[in-house]
Structure formats: structure tokens, C-alpha cells
Amino acid sequence: MSVAVRRLLIGRPLPTSRARHERLPKVLALPVFASDALSSVAYATEEILLALVAGAAALSHSIPIALAIAALLAIVATSYKQTIHAYPSGGGAYIVARENLGIWPGSVAGAALLIDYVLTVAVSIAAGVAAITSAFPVLTPYRVGLCVVCVFGVALANLRGVKESGRLFAVPTYLFVGSFLWMIGVGVFRYAMHTLPPPPAQAAAATDLTGLALLFVMLRAFASGCAALTGVEAISNGVQAFRAPEADNAAKTMTAMAALLGTMFIGLTFLAHVLGIAPRDGETVASQIARATFGTGAWYFIIQAATALILILAANTSFADFPRLSALLARDRLLPRQLSHLGDRLVFSNGIMMLAILSSALIVLFRGETHLLIPLYAVGVFLSFTLSQTGMVVRWLRLGKRWCSRETVVNAGGACATGVVLTVIALEKFMPEDAVRLVRLPFTLPVIGDSIRAGAWMVVILIPLMVLGFLRIHEHYQSLRRQLTVDGWAEPAPLKHTVIVLVSNIHRGTVQALRYAHLIAADCRALCVDINSEDLPLFYRRWEEWETNIPLLVLDSPFRSITEPVLQYLDAVQDGDRNHMVTVILPEFVPARWWHHLLHNQSALLLKFLLLFRRNVTVTNLRYHLEE
Numbered sequence: 001m002s003v004a005v006r007r008l009l010i011g012r013p014l015p016t017s018r019a020r021h022e023r024l025p026k027v028l029a030l031p032v033f034a035s036d037a038l039s040s041v042a043y044a045t046e047e048i049l050l051a052l053v054a055g056a057a058a059l060s061h062s063i064p065i066a067l068a069i070a071a072l073l074a075i076v077a078t079s080y081k082q083t084i085h086a087y088p089s090g091g092g093a094y095i096v097a098r099e100n101l102g103i104w105p106g107s108v109a110g111a112a113l114l115i116d117y118v119l120t121v122a123v124s125i126a127a128g129v130a131a132i133t134s135a136f137p138v139l140t141p142y143r144v145g146l147c148v149v150c151v152f153g154v155a156l157a158n159l160r161g162v163k164e165s166g167r168l169f170a171v172p173t174y175l176f177v178g179s180f181l182w183m184i185g186v187g188v189f190r191y192a193m194h195t196l197p198p199p200p201a202q203a204a205a206a207t208d209l210t211g212l213a214l215l216f217v218m219l220r221a222f223a224s225g226c227a228a229l230t231g232v233e234a235i236s237n238g239v240q241a242f243r244a245p246e247a248d249n250a251a252k253t254m255t256a257m258a259a260l261l262g263t264m265f266i267g268l269t270f271l272a273h274v275l276g277i278a279p280r281d282g283e284t285v286a287s288q289i290a291r292a293t294f295g296t297g298a299w300y301f302i303i304q305a306a307t308a309l310i311l312i313l314a315a316n317t318s319f320a321d322f323p324r325l326s327a328l329l330a331r332d333r334l335l336p337r338q339l340s341h342l343g344d345r346l347v348f349s350n351g352i353m354m355l356a357i358l359s360s361a362l363i364v365l366f367r368g369e370t371h372l373l374i375p376l377y378a379v380g381v382f383l384s385f386t387l388s389q390t391g392m393v394v395r396w397l398r399l400g401k402r403w404c405s406r407e408t409v410v411n412a413g414g415a416c417a418t419g420v421v422l423t424v425i426a427l428e429k430f431m432p433e434d435a436v437r438l439v440r441l442p443f444t445l446p447v448i449g450d451s452i453r454a455g456a457w458m459v460v461i462l463i464p465l466m467v468l469g470f471l472r473i474h475e476h477y478q479s480l481r482r483q484l485t486v487d488g489w490a491e492p493a494p495l496k497h498t499v500i501v502l503v504s505n506i507h508r509g510t511v512q513a514l515r516y517a518h519l520i521a522a523d524c525r526a527l528c529v530d531i532n533s534e535d536l537p538l539f540y541r542r543w544e545e546w547e548t549n550i551p552l553l554v555l556d557s558p559f560r561s562i563t564e565p566v567l568q569y570l571d572a573v574q575d576g577d578r579n580h581m582v583t584v585i586l587p588e589f590v591p592a593r594w595w596h597h598l599l600h601n602q603s604a605l606l607l608k609f610l611l612l613f614r615r616n617v618t619v620t621n622l623r624y625h626l627e628e
Helices: 002-010 027-037 042-051 056-086 092-101 105-137 138-161 162-193 213-229 246-274 284-296 298-313 314-330 350-363 368-375 377-396 408-431 433-436 449-454 457-484 508-520 533-546 561-572 594-599 603-611
Strands: 496-500 524-530 552-555 579-592 616-625
Touching: 002 138, 027 042, 027 105, 027 162, 027 246, 027 298, 042 213, 042 246, 042 284, 042 298, 056 246, 056 377, 056 408, 092 105, 092 314, 092 377, 105 138, 105 298, 105 314, 105 350, 105 377, 138 162, 138 298, 162 246, 162 284, 162 298, 162 314, 162 524, 162 603, 213 377, 213 408, 213 603, 246 284, 284 298, 284 350, 298 314, 298 552, 314 350, 314 533, 377 408, 377 457, 408 552, 433 552, 496 508, 496 561, 508 524, 508 579, 524 533, 524 561, 533 616, 552 561, 561 579, 561 603, 603 616
Parallel strands: 496 524, 496 579, 524 552, 579 616
Antiparallel strands: none
16 A cells, blocks of 8 residues: 555656656756745845845945846856856766865865755745745644645655656746746836836935945845845756756756846846835735735736745755755765665655755744744855855866966856855854944844844854764765775685574474575574473474474573573674674564564564674574464
């Protein structure tokens, strides 16, 4: 039945020969790998405006900040296009950093990306469910449960295969893109025709920021708005999921994603500026723009529905990339090998399930509250950006490119820009309020100081811990390889083999086990542990009746222990000889019903566990199946 349910949920297994047919065309690859980046349009402009509300005069700087972020997006996208062509096997920041900067920076990039993918699932699902519970407040008490159901729903869709998940998520993604582009187009047209509602009168600012205070606020707004760049690297990690020519198709998809993202981001910021929109409780900036552009008609609700869908489906990008990155790390022996195995539907099923479990645990831990999860976000994104582009600079220089070459300039500029953003984000999230006061700013930044308590420090602790775990796993696999290799290994000494059959009574299963022992070794012995001397006479009579060719040894056990006498006897048989192999045969009968096991002792299980780690001892279960 479990196989039937599995087939119903994820479909029939696909042969390895179909792997190339399961690859994605560009039209399906965009919703699979770009839904996370495109969904950031729904909140990136709002993040900028939230950082600029310190003074009314500061709100006027949203357009230049948006243009600066769009320029950074162009630099990062161009850099990753170069990465795609340089590393068509995929891997993105991890592969670039590992091959050009070393295993430590590569491990840091891999850890940062894995954390980012887990956070992306948790944040996007929590934000999408928050939009649903806002429309239907009766569901608010069930927010955490709804989040977990959505996580495993997206995981299930990905378990069915990358092509099926692409088809499933294509319509919501293109609905979001189409509706937002339509809203921006209508808004810009109405602005040109002077038919947009006038901006509300701004209250006089308590303080019009100038000098260092204004610079600090603009840097903070720039760093907050860089949330629009989350997920940009996803396409470079999944190049091998594209149809041939893989690198060319991935690069074209990257260009399309950057163009759509930049257009929607600048368009929304422009409309927010001309409409005089500022963040407020109870309604997002995107909702305010839609309401001002369309009123409360059908298009407004289409925009809201598309936003909720894309926020939930943004998790799909992580489900597409987390398993692939995990497989690359497992291939390099930095994660368990099981993560590199393809499942029934030619996807990395173990990685998908691991991501679902980790993100669900994070959602439960933070009660599905988006504002509690946001402080954990973005640090890993720009850390991996910086390492990736720095690695590409090293690669170009190693290949003989000059500092003034186009490739080197693009990657060096990207590394500097993302490094600055990473520094600003670090200052925002970890600078204590006392340090802010030393700058003598005439306002309070509530995020600074609160972020430490909110949990942003967890990412900074997790990345080194994960890197340490990677290196310990790598050391284990290296040690395993050294100990198992036959290169330079002297021919071992001849092996001795002894078979010991443990018997407690003479029954059909015991007789079958004794006959089997004759087949596999000449040195066979039967071992019985005496825990009830009254039964011995009957046991001896039956032994003489059924078996005379195998010597029988009865061990006394005054404390009624079965395991201790057996272990002591094995010590005496092997006597420290590393070339003496012992096979312990455990005869056991298998009841016809599962609950019949509860009616019999399970002493064989304990003995098997104790022998599991014993050197040169093999345990063989010889089962005799009972009928109903």
C-alpha cells in the first residue's frame, strides 16, 4: 500500500535515460529558478521606504536608491552570466569560491547559501500565509499549521520532478509578472495623462536630515532595498537543469529575469514616489499602489491574489536549488553522500525532504512570524555574492586577463558593491544603539539594537558551525578513503573462519540453521547458554536425535545473562587474531502477524546490536517463516 500511495503522490519512477528529456526550456526555467527574485518586488520598495521614513525629506531619495540597486542588479546579473559560461556544470558561488579561493571560502559560501535557501522558504511561506490570514482573519490561529502544509505542498510538487513543478508554478509566476507590469504601465500612463490621484499632503518633518545622518539613512535604505537581489544566484546553481545548450539558455534566462526584476522594481518605486505613498500598518506599499491605480475593482484583487501566490511559490526556487547545492557539497564529501543520490523522479529527493523539514522547524520555532524571520535574512546572500565575484576576479587573473579587462572589471566592481552592501547590512543588524548615538544622529533607528535580540546573530554563529561540520565530514571521508584503498596495500594474511550457531532449543528453524552452517565453513560450532538447567536433559536428547556432526558447547550463566557469556566466548575464540573471522548465526522464526512479535522475547535484537561494532564478527539472521 505504501508503494501505491507513493506512486499516487509523486508518480511512477523515471529511468535514468529520461534525464535529458526532463530538462527545462527557458519558459519553464524562469518560474522555477526566478520566482524568489521576482517575488522580492512585492516588498523591496517597501523596505526602502521603511528605512527612509526617518524624515519626510528623505523619502524623496527613493528613486536614486532604486536606480543604484538596479545598477547593482545589472552588475550582479552580468557577473553571474560570466559564471554560468565559466562553470556550465552549475554550483554558482560555492563552486567559484572553492576552486578559486580554497575549500574554506568555498565552504563559507556553501553554508551561507544553504542557510539562505532555508530562510527563503520560511520567509516566503510565512509572508504568503500572512497575506491569506489578513484576508481571512478566522485562519490566524492556524497560521503555523498552514505554513507547514504549504511547505510540504511545495516539496511534494518538487518531488514529482523538475519539469512537473515548472508546469505547476508557471501560471502563478507569469500571472504575477503580467499583472504587475500591467499595473506599472497603467500607472505610468495615468501619470503622463495627469489622471493619477494627487499625493497626500506630507506632515512637516520633525527633522530634515542632512550630512552624516542623511548618508547613514540612505545607506540603510540601500541595504534594505537590496532584498530585491535575493535569489538572483539561483539560475547559476541550476545550469544543468536547462535544455541544451545549457549555459546559453541559462544566461538568457538570467538576462530575462534581471530585466523583469529591474523594470518592476524601478516602476513600483517610481509610482510610490509620484503617488506620495509611505509605509503604513495594515496595508503594503504594493497594495496602496494598486488601489491608487485601479481603485478597488477586479484588477486590485488580481494584484493581491498574484502577490500572495508568488510569495508562497517563491519557496520553489529554494526547492530547486537547495538539493542541487547539497548534491554538489555531498559530491565533494562535505555533506552525507545520500544527498547526491537521484530519487524516483530524477530529482534529489533527500535534499528536498531535508529542506522541507528544516524550514518547517524554523517556522514552528519562530511561530510563522515574518518580522521575526526577516532579521535572519540577507547576510548569507551578500556574503555568497561577494565570495563568488571575488573568486571570479581571481580566476580571470589566473587565466591571464588584465585588471582593465571587461570581465575583471565587471566582477571586481560587483565584489566591491556587494561587499559594501554586506558591510552596511552587518552594521545595521549588529551595531548597538550606543554606537549609533556616538554618531549623534537626531533620530532613533528601531531596527538597530533590536536585531541582535531578534536573532540576526544566529546566522553569524551558524555559518562557522556549518563550515566546521563540513570539514569534519570531509575528514571522515578522507580517513575512510585512506583506510579502504588497496593502493600500496600488502597482500593480507590468510583468513581463518569459524561459524557459531546460537541455539536455545531444537526446532525447525534451529535444524535449518545448523544445516546452513555446514555449507559455509568446515569449523562449525553450536553454542547454548544455560539459563535454566532443568531444561538441559530434554535439550541433550533432542540434540542427539537431530544433530551429531557439529560440536555443542553449553555455557553456564549463573546470572541468567545471554549476551555476556557469548561475548566472552567470542573473545576466547578470536584471541586477538585480526585474521580470524567469526560468523554468528542467529536462528529465529518470523510470525505471520506483526503483533505476534509482541508475544515473544527479542533477545536476538540486543545481541545483534552488541555485535554490530565488534571487529571481524559477522551476524547472520536465518529466518524461519511461520504460516497463518
